[in-house]
Amino acid sequence: MTVPSTSTPPPGSVPRRSRFAEKILPGGTEPDPRFTLANERTFLAWIRTSLALLAGGIAVEAFTTDVFPEPVRRGLSVLLLLLGMLLSAGSAIRWLRVESSLRSNRPLPLPLIGPLLAAGCAVAAAVVIAVVVLG
Amino acid sequence: MDENPATAPLPANGPLDGDPGLQPERTALAWGRTLLTLIAASAMSLRWLPDQGPFVLAMFGLTIAAGSGIYLTQRRRYRRSVEGIRAGRLAPDAAAVFWTAGACVALGAVGVWLVLS
Numbered sequence: 001m002t003v004p005s006t007s008t009p010p011p012g013s014v015p016r017r018s019r020f021a022e023k024i025l026p027g028g029t030e031p032d033p034r035f036t037l038a039n040e041r042t043f044l045a046w047i048r049t050s051l052a053l054l055a056g057g058i059a060v061e062a063f064t065t066d067v068f069p070e071p072v073r074r075g076l077s078v079l080l081l082l083l084g085m086l087l088s089a090g091s092a093i094r095w096l097r098v099e100s101s102l103r104s105n106r107p108l109p110l111p112l113i114g115p116l117l118a119a120g121c122a123v124a125a126a127v128v129i130a131v132v133v134l135g
Numbered sequence: 136m137d138e139n140p141a142t143a144p145l146p147a148n149g150p151l152d153g154d155p156g157l158q159p160e161r162t163a164l165a166w167g168r169t170l171l172t173l174i175a176a177s178a179m180s181l182r183w184l185p186d187q188g189p190f191v192l193a194m195f196g197l198t199i200a201a202g203s204g205i206y207l208t209q210r211r212r213y214r215r216s217v218e219g220i221r222a223g224r225l226a227p228d229a230a231a232v233f234w235t236a237g238a239c240v241a242l243g244a245v246g247v248w249l250v251l252s
Contacts (some may be wrong), residue, residue: 003187017226018229020229021226021227021230022142032223033158033223033224034158035232036219037158038158039227040162041165041229044165044166044168044235047235047236051175051239051240051242052172052176054239054242055172055175055178058179058182058246059179060182062182063182066211074251078250080158081246083245084239085161085244086240088236091236092233092237093162095232099164099227135211
């Protein structure tokens with residue numbers, strides 16, 4: 001056996017979805033479990049990306065006292081922290097939208113958090129370059 | 136003889152499921168990496184311990200609790216994934232996803248508050 005069985009198991013054999021999962025993911029049918037796990041790993045990859053931004057924001061404020069003037073340090077730190085928060089929330093929303101598409105066999109949504117991450121990182125890099133060149 | 140694939144006894148030899156992609160293992164490892172990143176990110180804030188002691192400790196305690204939650208459910212998560220793949224059906228772990236995202240948003244919010252205060 002190299003492929004999971006596609007036949008529907010008898011009712012009650014697999015733990016049912018939690019009440020929370022039923023509320024936020026109504027309707028549709030359970031997709032291939034490998035897709036559900038892949039979606040979970042993709043969410044985790046996004047969460048680790050946002051945690052890296054959060055860690056960066058904390059590190060800028062905590063460790064660069066002698067490098068950047070205070071307004072720049074605070075601004076950069078808050079920018080990175082806000083970007084990390086937006087990405088954390090966005091990755092959960094994306095997980096939900098992908099899971100919902102999988103359940104109803106619709107095409108997967110485009111990742112809106114991709115351009116958000118790119119734009120945010122570009123702004124943060126531009127600020128650092130400006131400080132290094134002008135400072 | 137129990138014919139239900141989800142509750143049938145695991146075979147003594149050979150693979151536990153028919154998944155050559157090692158999905159449960161990769162997913163459990165992804166959770167483990169996330170737990171380590173979460174702890175590392177919040178450990179950075181310990182630098183503020185001398186100025187904002189109790190507040191920083193509370194935040195670090197919160198992320199340690201979230202990390203412990205992930206760590207203590209790893210075995211259950213792996214087993215659930217294996218059983219789901221054997222049965223061809225797996226309930227999505229919505230609670231874990233939203234708790235993790237919520238912990239990250241909270242970490243960021245506390246960070247912003249600490250920077251601006």
